[in-house]
Amino acid sequence: MFELWVISRYIFSRRGGFFTPVSVLAVSGMMLGVAALVVVMAVVSGFESTLRNAIVDLVGHVYILKRGAALEPLEEMEPKLKSIAPEIRGLTPFVYVEGILTKDGKVGGVAVQGLDSVAVDQALGVKKRLVEGSFVIEPDAQGVPQAVIGQALKRKFGLKVGDLFSVALPRTSAQSSSGGFKARVARFKVAGVVDLGMHDFDKRYVLTSATSAQNLGGLGKRYSGVRIRISEAGLAQDVSFRLSSELGMGYVVRDWVDSKRNLFEALQIEKVIIFIVVLFITVVACFNIASSLLVTVLRRFGDIGIFKALGMPQWRIMRLFSYQGLALGAVGAFGGVAIGLLVCWLIVSTNIIYVPSEIYNIDHLPVEIRIKDVSWIVAVAMALCWISTLWPAKRGASQAVVEGLKYDER
């Protein structure tokens, strides 16, 4: 308490206080370092979250595929799955077939996902990603199957809402005259366009009704699997493991991380590496704070002599200057957080930074501020700052009393 009272006076003093050029520069350096860390971590977290949300909205937290035989009816599966994993909040069956989209001479591979237009909301978030038209996947009044397509697919084929396109599915056939292949073709009408959040998805996915997809794939009434939403994305691996163990070999159980496992693992490693590299700015700033504190200590030699003469022990004098360094660091750290948050807000509100989606899968710089990340940044910055204050504080505290008193007479 006494030490804090003393430094509160020193901080606002013209003699070695906060507002000397050396201290202002040191604190500014700290602010920049911390702000850079906040922004970089927010962008990496934002990228991670954008990918996760895109994946979860399209494929669910967990999905189950049946090997060989037809999937049991959902009414039978649901209680069984929920008894294994009470975290399950919703399920929807799906059909997955891969085909070739043709339109005006252009050809490209697509993934057709057949969904139950009622149950889809229980497990997936594709409806909220609609950017054009309407999310109608059931056949229209004339019986023409309707589909919602990714926006990159729309651009690639020059499609508009209401346009028709064909999807062909190559099938091997002994009777075929064309070398053993016989194409199954279905025509779809574009009902809407979605932004699926990832370029990979956007350029490939065609969402339609389960019946239309079953007809295209010649699957009869069979579903490919079940997409599942659980209470928390972080539990997906655990739930997936339990379902896989309980359901046995006849099923393939995957979670959302499996869809882009390499990417997510790389992101985790990158996040740590970026943190360490950018942290070096803060380390350099801490050296500046240490040198600013050393200047303060030198200017306070007289006061140190007085405090010692009055009976203040060395360790308390060390603590006094350590607190002053920490106060500088705290201003730098929290000021840096404020600047970092401001920059994040600018990035989000102006959307000024363009990102090529073909390379990064996203078309804007995503930002997500996580309290945990910011807490870590502040904690590490303060710890570095505290370490950097120790030497100057020790230097001041170990000074001889008489020397300090002589200094004060100057």
Next chain:
Amino acid sequence: MTNDKSILISAKKITKVFRAQGSLEGLEVLKSVDLDVYRGEALCIMGNSGAGKSTLLHILSTLDSATIGHVLFAGQDLSKLSQAALSQLRNQKMGFVFQFHHLLNEFTALENVMMPLLIAGESFSNAARSAEKILNDLGLKDRKSHRPSALSGGEAQRVAIARAIVREPQVIFADEPTGNLDQKNGQIVQNVLFDLNRKRGVTLVAVTHDFEFGRRFPRVKTLRDGQWF
């Protein structure tokens, strides 16, 4: 004036050598000096500049250490105490008045006087009450909110005396306490110090080269070239 004859401080064969950095040769400032200071007495150490009187005072008061020899305070060998214990001893039993007032510029007169109490762990309210009383006693009631830069030399020195006695020490070490003051303020400071010695029984050890000041002490010892004259 000596109230009783028990020894408070005893210095035995004190030698102090100052060496320049990196030099083997040193300057011997004190040469095997002995001194006993009695409880409640007022002792003056006199001598010319460079005689070693301030150095001796610093060694007696634990602000410096002897190269050879040792000091006993109330029978306790100071060379055997840790730095923390010496700090505690200075805070509890010693008061200091220097030629220069050595007040802390960022704090008011009252806060400066509170410092030894706060260092000792006293609460702010208790420390303020004690400090205010002493400032009143020394005629500084109207100056308690002033910073050192707003005080006259005599006032600053009286604040320094208030700070020295606020913990009710056993001994006050005064190093040329009137050296920076005019005659009038010098007299006031001298009177305060002698009053403390006479009325409160505080042991006074002063260093001066001022004969007028020295003449007021019942016991005077003179140093010349690091030895008693």
